Amino acid sequence: TVTDSYFSSVYINFNYDIPQGLPWNNTNVWPSSAFTINNLLNDAGVSSGISMTSQDAWTSIGDLGPITRNNSGILPDNVMESSYYYSGSDARRIEFTGLNPNMKYNFIFYGGWSSGDLSRIVNYTIGSQTVSLDVANNTQKDVQINGVIPDSNGQITVNVQKSASASYAHVNAIIIQAYSSVLNLLPP
Helix, strand or coil, X not given: CEEEEEEEEEEEECCCCCCCCCCEEECCCCCCCCEEECCCECCCCXXXXXXXXXXXXXXXEECCCCCXXXXXXXXXXHHXXXXXXXXXXXXXXXXXXXXXXXXXXXXXXXXXXXXXXXXCEEEEEECCEEEEEXXXXXXXXXXXXXXXXXXXXXXXXXXEEECCCCCCEEECEEEEEEEEEEECCCCC
16 A cells, blocks of 8 residues: 655646635746746745746736635636646656655646637647646646656646647646655554
């Protein structure tokens, strides 16, 4: 039986002017150029040692994410309302450093955009694993890549890219769950 002996989460809100309270780390940055946020706080409000760098510029910020007006969506309305978006066909790279190579990480991705009939399928990739999410009018779904192990330098790179039929790539939030799995031998 495998049990989690340690579990911690880091919540990141990709915003410019619509912040969310703790435990969220708000980027509070216009995404027109590369930027770094050091020492993201974990869900206990303690520095996680994890830093995030957006390696590429995004087209802009959006504040047209679908909200419920009563925080009944998968995430708080402030997080669902704000996103970074990109109109190009290449991926936007987000690098995470300061991760522990002896731990595993789950990466949870949320994207949402209030859109009419436009295709809004976004691909989130780590290494050889890709998950896709239709962000159009999305208030209830996220996708995740589980059990990711950082490289020996403690780095993981996330690629965010629109699908071939989509107009934009979006990221509203990323949640990183860190855990150390230990093997417990239980009698049969």
